Amino acid sequence: MSAVRAADFPAQATLRPMREDDLDAVMRIEDAAYPFPWTRGIFRDCMRAGYPMWVQERDGGIAGYGVLSIAADEAHVLNLCTASGNEGHGLGQRMLQALLRIARAGGAQRVYLEVRPSNPRAITLYDRSGFNEIGRRPRYYPAANHGREDAIVMAMELLVGDIEKMPPL
Numbered sequence: 001m002s003a004v005r006a007a008d009f010p011a012q013a014t015l016r017p018m019r020e021d022d023l024d025a026v027m028r029i030e031d032a033a034y035p036f037p038w039t040r041g042i043f044r045d046c047m048r049a050g051y052p053m054w055v056q057e058r059d060g061g062i063a064g065y066g067v068l069s070i071a072a073d074e075a076h077v078l079n080l081c082t083a084s085g086n087e088g089h090g091l092g093q094r095m096l097q098a099l100l101r102i103a104r105a106g107g108a109q110r111v112y113l114e115v116r117p118s119n120p121r122a123i124t125l126y127d128r129s130g131f132n133e134i135g136r137r138p139r140y141y142p143a144a145n146h147g148r149e150d151a152i153v154m155a156m157e158l159l160v161g162d163i164e165k166m167p168p169l
Contacts (some may be wrong), residue, residue: 064082080113
């Protein structure tokens, strides 16, 4: 697929499929963003499995990424991250919209995700995008001091016409 240029992205950010040679930059972002980051091996496994994986480029570097899985009529947002210093510019929202479009094009009728209760910024993004809390996974995430943190499970129905109402990428 070709890169998608979003005219309203700050500094002309572009979306394109993630490549193996993006992993060094993706890992720097992942390691800086999370106390318990994904490993390079997890990203590679997702690539090998053929999951839709996208990056956003801005000012010559990667400003964020998203990973999605699609099976049958369901999709799962596995990872969505914006690089430090790029928050607050709508990049996370644009990446999420792109993943939702990809999910719908892949036949998904609903999309799921998990998010930490300690991540209010992400929860707000998902709420604004139409996701609803449908449950909790107790002790799902690792936490500091060998603790565990619940996951909020959220879902969104991909109704015909909803994706088309989203602003263009």
